[in-house]
Amino acid sequence: MxxxxxxxxxxxxxxxxxxxxxxxxxxxxxxxxxxxxxxxxxxxxxxxxxxxxxxxxxxxxxxxxxxxxxxxxxxxxxxxxxxxxxRVAGLNVGIPPGPSPRALVAARRAAADHGVTLTFAEQPRAERASLVRLGRLDVALLPCPPDEEELGTELGAATAEPDAAGGPDAVAVGTLRGRRVHLDQLRRSAGDDGRPRELHVDAEDDVPWVRDPVHRAARAAGLRDHQVRVGTPSIEALTCALEYGDVLLCTREWAAARQLRWRHLGGVAVRRSYTVASRPHPARELVRSLLPVLALAAGLEPRSRSEAS
Known part of the structure; x- marks a missing residue:
């Protein structure tokens, strides 16, 4: 019986x-x-x-x-x-590209306290959902509007200090002053070449709730369309920040890991926001308990739906 x-x-x-x-x-x-x-x-x-x-x-x-x-x-x-x-030997977690290795180590240790071994896979935004459906990822952070987010953080403006490139051949660029970076400041040239600064938006943030408000704010500030570059590879964006004084739209944690100065972006408020997708799994509820760990790994902050509303 x-x-x-x-x-x-x-x-x-x-x-x-x-x-x-x-x-x-x-x-x-x-x-x-x-x-x-x-x-x-x-x-x-x-x-x-x-x-x-x-x-x-x-x-x-x-x-x-x-x-x-x-x-x-x-x-x-x-x-x-x-x-x-x-039965959970480990979870394969799809996260945005460019995480801090130190954050991943801290996240692994925090997950181990729950008896879970995490393996992280950096995957482009457009691929993570399909990889969960195919069973190649157990868990993935998927972009969603801020009013639906489970994990998220504010996006701000990262800039390089004039001597950040280092060495005698470093190009001296003008510093954007102030406690916030305002988009109308990008109309002014950073150096002697007359090139106006540009704002670089990562491919991870090429979503309507980030891209569209930024474009509207840029036009209102008098910027030309080419001054907002969406999907610039990270290494190219970093190089432009050092050489030309360009601005990178990114998270505070991402900027700190690359020794950039991060400030709030004046005139427009945007967030990098995610929901957590997981395939049917014996420890599905355990996955939900790991939200702070996943936030740590991706350089985000946990945020409940009640707080988001």
Whole structure:
């Protein structure tokens, strides 16, 4: 006899005082639930339920055994959850390109405290969702509008200091002053070549809720369309920041890892925001508990939906 399964049927019917509602709670057809309870009563040698045309009542034996049966069912559920977590040899997590290696180490250690081994895979934004569907990733951070985000952080302006390139051949560029970087400051040339500064938006942020507000703000500030460059490779954007004094739209953590100065962007507020996708997995709930770890790995900050609204 599947004792736990039979006890689960008994507890569900007893608590609902109905075979129909108890079967719905179990997700099992009513005839099956009825047979299980009858088999349990034969096994125990006593009636547990008194059946009437309108209602199901507990017998004296049923009232005595119900709390113990409920406890066994709850303990069995907890046991299965522990077993599912123990089966997780590791999770392959798809994250945005360019994470800080130190952040990945810290995230691995934090996940290990949950009994989980994480493997990180840097994947382009457009590919992570399909890799989850194909089973090549267990978990992935997928871009979403800020009002739907589970993880996210503010995007700001990163700039290089004049001597950041180092060496005698470094190009001296003018410093953008102020506690914020305003887009109208990009109209002015950084050096003697007359080239106006440009704003570089990473391919990860080539989404409507980031790209469109930035373009609107740039036009309102009098910038030319070519001064907002979307999808510039990171190494090219960094080089332009050092050589020409260009501005990079990025997270605070990304800028700090590359020794850039990060400031808020004046006149427009945009966020890098994600939802967490995962394939059907024995430890799906455990994945949800790892949100702070995933945020740490991607240089983000956890943010609940209630806080986002």
């Amino acid at each position: 599947d004792l736990i399964g039979h006890l689960e049927a008994f507890v569900a019917v007893a608590e609902a005082r109905s075979f129909t509602k108890g079967a719905e709670a179990c997700g099992t057809p009513q005839p099956v639930v009825s047979r299980r309870i009858s088999a349990l009563e034969r096994h125990l040698g006593t009636a547990l339920l008194h059946r009437t045309s309108r209602r199901v009542e507990l017998t004296n034996a049923g009232r005595t055994l119900l709390p113990h049966a409920a406890d066994l069912v709850a303990r069995a559920g907890h046991f299965h959850n522990l077993a599912a977590a123990a």
